[in-house]
Amino acid sequence: AQSVTQLDSQVPVFEEAPVELRCNYSSSVSVYLFWYVQYPNQGLQLLLKYLSGSTLVKGINGFEAEFNKSQTSFHLRKPSVHISDTAEYFCAVSRANSGNTPLVFGKGTRLSVIA
Amino acid sequence: DSGVTQTPKHLITATGQRVTLRCSPRSGDLSVYWYQQSLDQGLQFLIQYYNGEERAKGNILERFSAQQFPDLHSELNLSSLELGDSALYFCASSAEQEVWETQYFGPGTRLLVL
Numbered sequence: 049a050q051s052v053t054q055l056d057s058q059v060p061v062f063e064e065a066p067v068e069l070r071c072n073y074s075s076s077v078s079v080y081l082f083w084y085v086q087y088p089n090q091g092l093q094l095l096l097k098y099l100s101g102s103t104l105v106k107g108i109n110g111f112e113a114e115f116n117k118s119q120t121s122f123h124l125r126k127p128s129v130h131i132s133d134t135a136e137y138f139c140a141v142s143r144a145n146s147g148n149t150p151l152v153f154g155k156g157t158r159l160s161v162i163a
Numbered sequence: 164d165s166g167v168t169q170t171p172k173h174l175i176t177a178t179g180q181r182v183t184l185r186c187s188p189r190s191g192d193l194s195v196y197w198y199q200q201s202l203d204q205g206l207q208f209l210i211q212y213y214n215g216e217e218r219a220k221g222n223i224l225e226r227f228s229a230q231q232f233p234d235l236h237s238e239l240n241l242s243s244l245e246l247g248d249s250a251l252y253f254c255a256s257s258a259e260q261e262v263w264e265t266q267y268f269g270p271g272t273r274l275l276v277l
Contacts, residue, residue: 080262080263084268089270090270091165091167091253091255091268091269091270091271092206092253092255092266092268093165093268094265094266097263097265099263138206142262142263143262144263146262148211148213148218148219148260148261148262149219149262150196150208150211150219150221150262151208151262151266152208153205153206153207153208154205155205156205156206
């Protein structure tokens with residue numbers, strides 16, 4: 049079975065500073081990896097996903113993530129955050145090439161951007 | 164706005180009761196997913212339907228059941244409710260049934276069991 053660990057439950061950062069949200073996964077087979085964002089009082093929205101190919105994945109709102117197979121990591125980064133990036137971020141994993149194996153989500157990282 | 168609608172937005176009920184949560188997927192999407200989000204368990208996959216058929220099952224209790232109707236809307240039925248069932252219940256939809264497809268989440272139904 050797949051599992052994912054988000055290493056930080058809360059990350060405070062000043063506006064216009066860079067940020068990295070960490071995600072590590074566990075799996076004995078190939079995986080798909082996802083980052084979702086949940087703004088206050090809203091549902092989740094996909095930021096980006098890694099399925100195959102280039103290990104650097106670019107997403108919406110200036111976010112990017114790098115798949116590192118040897119480190120079993122998929123950290124999310126943004127070079128300069130805005131107040132509007134304040135939200136909860138979820139990393140998710142699924143077994144690759146297995147049809148509809150469900151997504152397994154991490155516990156989430158709450159990003160607070162400080163003015 | 165994701166295009167996925169969920170009703171009701173909030174629900175307060177008592178232990179032992181039964182409730183029904185409703186989800187309308189994005190236009191054209193055939194898959195519907197149900198998730199439970201709670202502080203202690205995080206976001207947990209419950210069940211997936213594709214074009215009216217159950218496709219995948221997660222940590223869904225036997226007291227819970229779901230179905231997807233011919234018009235593709237879905238309902239999640241929760242019965243014999245317990246305090247621990249208090250949570251945010253999300254519905255998501257995707258075009259087809261493959262896990263790599265983008266899932267579009269609704270705003271959720273917040274259930275409080277007293």
